[in-house]
Amino acid sequence: MTSAIHAPDTSRFEPKAAGNAVSAGALLSIIEWLSGDECHALDEAGLVSGLGRRLQALGLPVDRLTLHLMTLHPEFIGRTIAWAPGEPVEIHDREHGARVAIANTPLRKVMDTREPLVVGAGENVHGRWQHIDVFADRGLMQLVIAPLCNGDGPVSAAVFGTRRPSGFTASEQQLIERILPALRNTSELRILRQVELSLLDTYIGPLTASRILAGRIRRGEIESMQAALLLCDLRGFTELSNRLPGSTVLGLLNAYFDRIVPAITREGGELLKFMGDAVLAFFPGYDAAHSCGAALASARDILDEIDHFQYEGIGVKAGIALHYGEVSYGNVGSGRRLDFTLIGGDVNLVSRIQTACSELGEPVLMSAPFREEAGAGDAVSVGAHRLKGFAEPVELFTIVR
Numbered sequence: 001m002t003s004a005i006h007a008p009d010t011s012r013f014e015p016k017a018a019g020n021a022v023s024a025g026a027l028l029s030i031i032e033w034l035s036g037d038e039c040h041a042l043d044e045a046g047l048v049s050g051l052g053r054r055l056q057a058l059g060l061p062v063d064r065l066t067l068h069l070m071t072l073h074p075e076f077i078g079r080t081i082a083w084a085p086g087e088p089v090e091i092h093d094r095e096h097g098a099r100v101a102i103a104n105t106p107l108r109k110v111m112d113t114r115e116p117l118v119v120g121a122g123e124n125v126h127g128r129w130q131h132i133d134v135f136a137d138r139g140l141m142q143l144v145i146a147p148l149c150n151g152d153g154p155v156s157a158a159v160f161g162t163r164r165p166s167g168f169t170a171s172e173q174q175l176i177e178r179i180l181p182a183l184r185n186t187s188e189l190r191i192l193r194q195v196e197l198s199l200l201d202t203y204i205g206p207l208t209a210s211r212i213l214a215g216r217i218r219r220g221e222i223e224s225m226q227a228a229l230l231l232c233d234l235r236g237f238t239e240l241s242n243r244l245p246g247s248t249v250l251g252l253l254n255a256y257f258d259r260i261v262p263a264i265t266r267e268g269g270e271l272l273k274f275m276g277d278a279v280l281a282f283f284p285g286y287d288a289a290h291s292c293g294a295a296l297a298s299a300r301d302i303l304d305e306i307d308h309f310q311y312e313g314i315g316v317k318a319g320i321a322l323h324y325g326e327v328s329y330g331n332v333g334s335g336r337r338l339d340f341t342l343i344g345g346d347v348n349l350v351s352r353i354q355t356a357c358s359e360l361g362e363p364v365l366m367s368a369p370f371r372e373e374a375g376a377g378d379a380v381s382v383g384a385h386r387l388k389g390f391a392e393p394v395e396l397f398t399i400v401r
Contacts, residue, residue, distance in 0.1 A: 027178055030054050034182035044069070044081045044190055045089040051183070052083040055160075060172050064161035066134050068107065069191050070154035073198045078156070082134040090134065105129050106145055111155045116146045116177075120167065135161060142167035144176055148184040150191060158183055207270045207284065208340045219338055222330035227282040228295035228322070228370065229342075229350040230269065232260055232302060234277035235317040235358060244314075252311045253277060259309055260318075263301035267294040272342060278354075282327065282342060292324050292374035299364055303401065319357030322366035323350040324373050352387035353396060360385075362398045371397045 033039050033054065039047060044067070052065040063084060070078040077098055082090040102108045106119045106126040119126060121141045129135055129143060140161040148156040160176055162168055168176070200209035234256060241249045260279055264271055269281040281298075285291040299320045306318050325346030331338045349367065357365050360382060371379045378400055384393035 026058055027175060030058070030179055031182045034179065034186050039186055040189070044079070045091060047186065047190070048081045048083040049089050051179075052085070056085065058175070060160075060175065061162045061164045061168070062160055063163045064135065064138060064140055064159070066159045066161075067148075067187060068111075068157045068159070069148075069187060069194075070111070070156045071191060071198065072154075072195050074202055076198075078154070079194075080134055084138070092134070102132060105132065106143065107132065107157060107159065110145045110147050110157050114147045114149050114155055116144070118167070118173065119143050119145065135159075139163050141165050144168055144173060146176070146180050148180075148187050150184070150188045153191070156187060156191065158187075204340060205270045205272065208272075211340070217331065217338070219331045219333060222328045224326055224328050225284055226286075226288060226291075226325070227284045227327055227342075228288075228291040228324045228373075229327070229347065230264065230279075230281045230283070230295045230298060231321040231350050231354045232279045232281075232299075233319050233321075233354050233357070235319055237277040240314070240316075248312065248314075252314060252316070255311045256309065256316060259305040260302055263305060264298045267298045267301075269294065269298055272340075280342070288324060288373040289375065292322075292370050295322055295370075296366075296374045296376055300399075303363055318363065319354055320364045321350045321354035321357055322364065322370045322374075323353060324367070324370040325349070348389060349387070349394070352389065353394075356385055356387065356396060360396075363401070364399050365396045366398075368395050368397065 030051070034051070039050065042050060048065055048067055052062055055062045055065070064082065065084075066080060066082040068078060068080050075095060076093050077096045078094050080090075080092040080094060082092070104127040106117045106124075106129050109126050110117050117126060119129060119142065121130070130140075135143070138161070140163055142162050142164070144160040146158050146160075148158055150156065158180070160168070196213075197209065200212060204212070234253075240252070244252070256277075257274070257279070261271060264279070264281045267283070268285075269283045271279060271281050273280045281295075283291040283295045299322060302318065302320060306316060309316055323346060325344075327342045327344045327347055329342055330340065332341055332343070333339050353365050353367060357363070362382065365382070366374070366376065366379060370376075376397070376399065379397040380400060382396050382398050384395045386393050
């Protein structure tokens, strides 16, 4: 049955007459809570459950409260946080394909038009909503859907659902309207915080992101550390890029990195840079044996992945260089354009070892210090080799597969 609340536009909020049954003090207490330090310190689950309980305490028949917070992320379009009385808070990270699930629904319309809607359980001109996972099979009779407009960014939404057959009263809808500005503001802070963290993590990695957020952003702020270094380079990439269409090359690179990067990060490695078809990663830590062991495990996993890799019938090969030493880690650049990077003689050495991988036709080469710290008993020497920029020959080792 379609529920119509207001006329002539039965689905929009309209100004209500005075005479709210809820006291002004009780309403103000919720607004102050949403704006205060206690709420600011809560995570998203704490926010939605705290608000739901407070609304129920005022007598509102809120049986489902959801926040649909849109974000900027390469994999996720947003996050849904859902509360119901007496149940754990649900959190759903929505992949970009989730747009299809809410297409032609009132929720999507609110986000597109930036206008609120009140919809009942029956068919209506704004589409159905009962199939959306956080509302399905809950006996909800009405949803009050409000946009949370965050400046020029993507529009989020808050949804208040009730099982009461007659829906929310006019005064209850008015109370929801009154708290929306404060809810929008506190939601926007969380969205901005999440965008900040996710973009930094995506583009520079979690360790570097934590340093930036800790205030280490001035040029010349450098710290020294011991780390295992891994440099993985795709062999024959120039020939591939000259022979294949650009779209195929891009697809191949992305598919290749989808195999390489997880092998690094699941062992605790920090991906520092994509350099064309190459990946530079480091494994920091106070325990050299652990750092080198993790880097070696990553290298083995990468080789196993590449052995089975095919993209549109195209196979690839890679060369992996491994070294352990001291690096300088921090900000370099000019003016307002800075980069977090690793520099130092040991970074130069791992680069030269990688070049030797190609020259010697070895899939993996490691330095003697790395071999010793990693305890790589199956590593065999391929001899001492002169590397560009280094006066003395460097003994290199490979692993027998």
